[in-house]
Amino acid sequence: MIDVRERPPSSPLLQVMWGNAFLLSVLYLLVGIVVEVLRRRSRSQTIERLSMALDSLPARALELVHGLEPLRAAYFSGRISELGVRVLFGIVTVAVIFLLALVVGAIMGVLRWAVLRAASHRGGPPRA
Helix, strand or coil: CCCCCCCCCCCHHHHHHHHHHHHHHHHHHHHHHHHHHHHHHCCCHHHHHHHHHHHHHHHHHHHHCCCHHHHHHHHHCCCCCHHHHHHHHHHHHHHHHHHHHHHHHHHHHHHHHHHHHHHHHHCCCCCC
8 A cells, every 4th residue: 555645756856956946046036136225225337237137037038928018018107116027027037047947957857868778778877
């Protein structure tokens, strides 16, 4: 009989993927917060450029799914605040980072599977 309390073994690759995605998301959001605080306190061109560079990832992602124009219209009509835009950009950034982690992890998993399969057909484990 199967014990439902027992967890199935998880893939180390999947754990590394989620860990890296989480770490990158936290770092990106922390840098974004620091840049936003600096942008509000001083009007340095360098900080403005850095802010725009950080905003380019979520803006391009929203543009790809045709979400940037409705967001822009909502912002300029006053239906969403600057804070709302920042929160939405943060959510989109985290989603993009996790999606990229899944894609890279899937590619690495397929490559690992192919190497192990090729090694098993040759009769031994792959050499380092």
